[in-house]
Amino acid sequence: MNFLEEKILSDGIVKPGNILKIDNFLNHQLDIEIIRHIAYELRLRFEGSKLNKILTIEASGIAIATMLGLACEVPVVFAKKGQTANSTDDKYVSHAYSFTHKRMNDVFVSKPYLHPTDKVLIVDDFLADGQAAHALIDIVKQAGAEVVGIGIAVEKGQQKGGDTLRKEGYWLESIAIIEEMDADTQTIRFRGQEPAHLRQNGTAELS
Numbered sequence: 001m002n003f004l005e006e007k008i009l010s011d012g013i014v015k016p017g018n019i020l021k022i023d024n025f026l027n028h029q030l031d032i033e034i035i036r037h038i039a040y041e042l043r044l045r046f047e048g049s050k051l052n053k054i055l056t057i058e059a060s061g062i063a064i065a066t067m068l069g070l071a072c073e074v075p076v077v078f079a080k081k082g083q084t085a086n087s088t089d090d091k092y093v094s095h096a097y098s099f100t101h102k103r104m105n106d107v108f109v110s111k112p113y114l115h116p117t118d119k120v121l122i123v124d125d126f127l128a129d130g131q132a133a134h135a136l137i138d139i140v141k142q143a144g145a146e147v148v149g150i151g152i153a154v155e156k157g158q159q160k161g162g163d164t165l166r167k168e169g170y171w172l173e174s175i176a177i178i179e180e181m182d183a184d185t186q187t188i189r190f191r192g193q194e195p196a197h198l199r200q201n202g203t204a205e206l207s
Contacts, residue, residue, distance in 0.1 A: 003037050004153065004176045005190050012198050014183045018156070026153065027060035027125050038175060039067035042123065042151040045173040049148040051121040053077060053114070055140065057096070057107060057132050061124040064153060068123060077114065079107040079136060092142040096135035107135050109143075116144035127152040127174060130161025137170075149173065157191055 001009075013021040025031035042064075051072065056065035057079045069076035079094075082105065091108040114120070122136045133150055140147050147170060155162045155174035165172050177191040189195040 001190070001193065002041075002175060004034070004041075005193075007031075007034055008154070008176060009188065009196055009198055012188070014181045014186055014188060014198065016183045018158070018181070020154070020156075020178065020181060020188075022154070030063050035063050035067050038064050038153050039071050041175055042068055042121075042173065043071045046121055046149050046151060046171075049119070049121065049171070051119050051148050053118045053120050053145075054123055055079065055109070055114075055120050055136055056123045057081070057136060060126070064125060064151075065123045068121075068151070075113075077109055079109050079139060081105045081107050092139045094135040094138040094142075096131040097129070107132075107139070109139050111143070114140065114143035114145055118143065118145040119148045120145050121148055122150045123152075124150075125153045127155040127161050127165075127172075128159045130164055133161065133165060154178065 007025060008022055011022060011024055015021050023029065025034050052074050054065045054069050054074060054076045056062055058081055062078050065076045065078065091110045092114065093106060093108045095104055096107055097104050120140050122133060124132055127133060137147055149171040150165060152174040155177045157177045157179045162172055162174060179189045179191050181188040186198045187195045188198060
């Protein structure tokens, strides 16, 4: 069991609707040490990919992408959602359905920040149905750049987004892959492991 799986078991809460609440360390309050470990693990996994740019989507992926950009010494770009007053009309635009917020988002990257020579690593905190990842892939393709890989902190394996991306031929690395979780029993099973009970701020016990 790796460091992120252990952290999920100690701090996570499973909510009805197939929702894993880990906002106390990953996507609301940030545990910088955990973010640093995620970034360095992704750097190791994508060693040799020749990436020269990291792309994520606002907002929860930015912390991981920033730390990874520091580790890899490459620029970080994040796709914005919707339109802003200072956004340029000269941009790459795609669309992504948010599983968490139950709505479709327009996402965009201004054209000066992606180039045909870029080798892009896509990074995000969660992967569920793969909508955000596919939107970012679309943006990279519009720029004529290359997707060298996709790095994810937590993949919901039961929602098949990861399986689809792998079948499409993308190099996908997820640090924690959840196969099953149950809100009633507060149990979670990671890929290749037995189910375990979540124990907030305590020790998880195998079922």
